[in-house]
Amino acid sequence: MSEKVLEFKNIKKEFPGVKALDDVSMDFNKGEVAALLGENGAGKSTLMKILSGAYTRDSGQVVLDGKELPKQYSTLEARGFGVAIIYQELSLMEEMSVMENVYITHEPMKLKMGRVIDYKKMKEDTQEQLKKLNAEHIDPLRKVKELALPEKQMVEIAKALAVDCKVLVMDEPTTSLTWEESARLFEVIHTLKEQGITVIYISHRMDEIFKICDKAIVMRDGRLVGSLEVADSSQDDLIRMMSGKVVDMELSNKERKKRSSNAVLELEHITDGGFIEDLSLNLYEGEVLGIGGLVGSKRTELARMICGADKLAGGTVKIKGKVCNIKDTRDAINNKIGYLSENRKEDGLSLGISIEENTVHCDMKAVSRYSFIDWKKVRSISESYIRKLKTKGTSPAKVVNLSGGNQQKVAIAKWLHAGCDILIFDEPTRGIDVAAKAEIHQLIRDFAKVEGRAAIVISSEVNELVAVSDRVIVMSKGHITGELEGDEIVQSNVLKYVTTKGR
């Protein structure tokens, strides 16, 4: 039974300033379901992207079915090798039919007539593939956009099977599924296993791993920590392996502030008209509140609503006891509440513009008179933040030329300059090395220390929540599922809340 189908040997991959994968070796057997575990930034997705051809490895070997794969190959070629990856954001062509998606780039051709697609065969073959997945109710001729999410997942799996898939990677497939839909997906995974397909299953949810996986492989900080047979291990074993040794950026419990009685932000019965329903939450003066949860927990959505980036469907927001009707981001800043977005590249910074200009974007009034900008003042403000935040870059340099960590510092400088009392930091250290992380954590804690202020940190990294927060809440699918204070804030506790399903 233990026939090796996929082996990674000494894989190394470095991004500018970050060792994403450091000498990682692991192997997978034919027909097994293996869980790949690790916190964000552990290197799971980098490894999978190397497998899929999206990234090129710096060194090391990938052996599939006894054959070494070339150093560089395209994602299309990877599909030909028999490697398929199903990402959280499905990669289907919404406007095309189910069968066209299943056979995309591998369309059956009418042999005698050259490059003409044989739609009849395509339809029959699609039906056959779907049958294997007990999903014959899906009409191959329907457009993908008309399907529900679990059906789309089936189409993705059928697409993988259509090219004789040997290894199927699934990246958190259940985050947007209901409990029943997840159970159905597990049945399909079981069928795939019986057909001899190896499934690499990436998930943060412990209960699922114990339900469907044979083996669990744990990664941390770009290295392999170890591999366990799921049958002989407990949930605590896995959590211990994932979180590892306590990193030095851990906040000692003495430093954690006791919650003051003075609420600076009160959310009452907040609703977004979808997942978030009747959510109430208080933020107290001087504290750093960490919000944990998995992808799909709607933490970002909550933050964007409070800060006027998205529409609030219902409920009231009180800032320092006053009801605020925040219509847009300008309103929010005027009410002294700001939101540092999770994607600095997409919506956090103007990359083509200088550091100094980005720094003053939230409050141009402070640096202008009669709307004429005082460039000297801009320069001096920008330089003071560069010194304070130890940003590596000169004031007039374009942000696009900075490293991720330094870009993040510019984004933080921008919000510090905005003059807000309440700042929401969404994934403030994503993709940033450990040293810079500790600095940013200190900045956030310093910010909240000032009288009348408080901060919220949204993070998917448990050790980050432990490192910065005075109080931690955990969200799942739009609901608060747990709250931790003081001594309770340790990695294992937070992980337990995050990884067990809310309701």
Place this chain on the structure above:
Amino acid sequence: MEKAKKSFSVKKLLSGGFGTVLMLIILMLVFSILSPMFFTASNLSNVLIQSGTNAVISVGMTYVIISGNTDLSVGAILALASCVGATLMVDTGNVLLGVCAALAAGIVLGLVNGVLIAYLKFQPFIVTLSTMWLFRGLAYLYTGGQAVTGLPSGITSLALGSILYIPNIVWIIVIVYVICYVVLNKTTMGRKVCAVGDNSESARLSGINVKLVTMATFVLSGFCSALSGVIYMARLNSGQPIAGQSYEMYAIAAAVIGGASFTKGGIGSMGGTLVGAIFIAVLNNGLTLLNVNTYWQQVCMGIVVLLAVGLDRFRKSVK
């Protein structure tokens, strides 16, 4: 960081319009050699006057392009606004009133574009493509397809007159460019236009009123088109509903030759656009002096814009 500095100097040499200036100088040299009539004071002043309508439209177009959009309706606004102004001038005999009416019409038409694009979220390309036909059609309907003639004599002195030996039209160009340069580079509004063009979502999250800024660029574009319409009207001493056909293309070309990026907002400069507009005028003037037929002139125009875009690519790859 040092590496960044090094490449910066090379980049600086080619950006900021210097590459375009170099092209302009080469072009002028070539024409001076080929035609003895080209490098004379009267011809050069003529070139500047000819560049006037396009230069002024290009200012608004540059703002629109920097904010990440396009305005195809500028030529039609030019026609409609100048016809409105001309009619009023003929009716009242008051030049100033007619000019003000034309400019006001330009602002209103720009506002129509701006509201549709910024507040109703229509595609800028489609909106201005539609209003290009719409405004042009209205100009024909308004005038019955006929040129509006019999304008008061005051209007021609605007085109022919000069102050301190410098033609009025050149003064208008200089004033418009100086004001718009200052606004773009020294005021919060100008910087907001750049911020919106570079990353509109980031700008929104930073509390910038993206809708208002976007609308303002279209209003400016409408105003500039109308001002250009006034110059056109003054030079031809009539209001022409047919005026300004395909001017949007010349304006886009001027901005792009001047370094504005048609695909990515946030990039572009007033100086570059001015050089671009003069470049186009020099090219047309020189080719005409050399008796090149109009078909070949169009071929040359196409090649020049391609060269300009190529230069833009090269500039980026240097980085």
